[in-house]
Amino acid sequence: MKTSSKTFRYSVGPWNIHTGADPFGPPIRREVPFARKLEMMKEIGFDAIQLHDDDAVPNIHDYDDATLRVKARELKRELDAAGLAAEFIAPRLWEDARTRDGAYTANLKQLREYADERSKRAIDIAGELGTNLIVLWLAREGNFVPESKCAVRSFEYLAEAINRMLEYNKDIRILIEPKPNEPVDKSFIPTVGHALALSHVTSDPGRVGVLIESAHSLLAGIDPADDMAFALAQKKLWGVHLNDQNGLKFDQDRSFGSVNLRQAFNQVRVLLDNDYGQNGEYVGLDVKALRTQSDEKAYKHLANSLFVVERLVEKARSLDKEELAARRLDMDYEELDRYMINHLLG
Ligand code: XUL
Ligand code: MN
Numbered sequence: 001m002k003t004s005s006k007t008f009r010y011s012v013g014p015w016n017i018h019t020g021a022d023p024f025g026p027p028i029r030r031e032v033p034f035a036r037k038l039e040m041m042k043e044i045g046f047d048a049i050q051l052h053d054d055d056a057v058p059n060i061h062d063y064d065d066a067t068l069r070v071k072a073r074e075l076k077r078e079l080d081a082a083g084l085a086a087e088f089i090a091p092r093l094w095e096d097a098r099t100r101d102g103a104y105t106a107n108l109k110q111l112r113e114y115a116d117e118r119s120k121r122a123i124d125i126a127g128e129l130g131t132n133l134i135v136l137w138l139a140r141e142g143n144f145v146p147e148s149k150c151a152v153r154s155f156e157y158l159a160e161a162i163n164r165m166l167e168y169n170k171d172i173r174i175l176i177e178p179k180p181n182e183p184v185d186k187s188f189i190p191t192v193g194h195a196l197a198l199s200h201v202t203s204d205p206g207r208v209g210v211l212i213e214s215a216h217s218l219l220a221g222i223d224p225a226d227d228m229a230f231a232l233a234q235k236k237l238w239g240v241h242l243n244d245q246n247g248l249k250f251d252q253d254r255s256f257g258s259v260n261l262r263q264a265f266n267q268v269r270v271l272l273d274n275d276y277g278q279n280g281e282y283v284g285l286d287v288k289a290l291r292t293q294s295d296e297k298a299y300k301h302l303a304n305s306l307f308v309v310e311r312l313v314e315k316a317r318s319l320d321k322e323e324l325a326a327r328r329l330d331m332d333y334e335e336l337d338r339y340m341i342n343h344l345l346g
Contacts, residue, residue, distance in 0.1 A: 072128035086129035091122035094139035104161035142184035211239030225266035241286035256305035268312035
């Protein structure tokens with residue numbers, strides 16, 4: 001199903017079309033070739049693709065710096081031909097053995113240096129792909145054993161690493177994607193508040209903002225719409241990963257709106273009311289297909305999520321703003337609740 005006449009521009013990652021493997025079972029679907037993913041994304045209605053550095057250039061360690069750029073330029077031609085832009089590049093700082101103790105906060109200097117080098121290469125790839133956005137999901141920057149790292153020094157390490165990236169390329173903007181746990185037990189940057197505090201101690205806070213993922217906010221016990229509002233108020237919401245999450249458990253990346261429709265509605269409402277997207281921001285999805293889905297049905301989570309965003313846009317637009325304003329003034333929030341539920345059911 002294709003959603004026509006869209007309100008937002010949409011992006012998605014190649015990892016969102018996947019084989020269905022989980023920690024308890026092997027793949028149950030065939031790996032979809034990259035070119036086919038691009039085709040499907042375009043067909044469903046996406047405008048851009050989100051990429052990790054090694055999604056952009058697989059086997060990234062096999063190439064010297066010059067060849068890396070050549071490979072990135074080849075991808076740029078492929079994206080152009082598919083009619084998709086690159087939204088951002090994220091260094092995948094959690095799969096390599098050298099990042100097992102974290103990347104920028106690893107205790108060993110040579111491991112922190114690897115993280116720096118890898119980040120610079122991600123920045124080079126972004127440049128070739130025509131985007132200046134670098135996303136940092138700080139996957140392993142935290143601890144399981146509290147005494148294993150100095151939390152104060154770790155915060156400084158993160159700021160210093162970001163400063164080096166900002167210095168390396170004066171055009172980039174960095175989007176921190178906070179998440180409270182998984183794969184680490186306790187993250188050093190668990191929430192948007194922490195991420196923006198980190199932004200403020202960097203050498204150029206105007207170039208360090210956030211990407212908020214619904215499921216990550218929910219894992220921190222925070223309403224995603226409120227997290228988005230917090231960042232919007234500071235003009236620092238430069239990306240979102242819409243999805244859903246059923247309670248405090250592993251990061252589920254469920255289809256947007258599939259668990260809590262009202263919470264989903266309020267995310268769309270806050271984005272719409274605050275002109276999100278007017279400065280080129282994409283509405284990104286980070287959703288996973290259920291393991292039950294067969295090969296040919298493993299795209300529905302993308303189409304459904306996109307469809308739900310646009311349906312909720314309609315709901316946000318048809319809200320009776322006067323009714324809302326009146327209920328705020330007479331503080332009859334029970335009546336407001338009834339109105340909202342009825343509106344969403346209608
Ligand atoms: C992990 C997650 C990542 C980032 C990109 O939970 O959301 O896929 O979005 O690195
Ligand atoms: Mn994400």
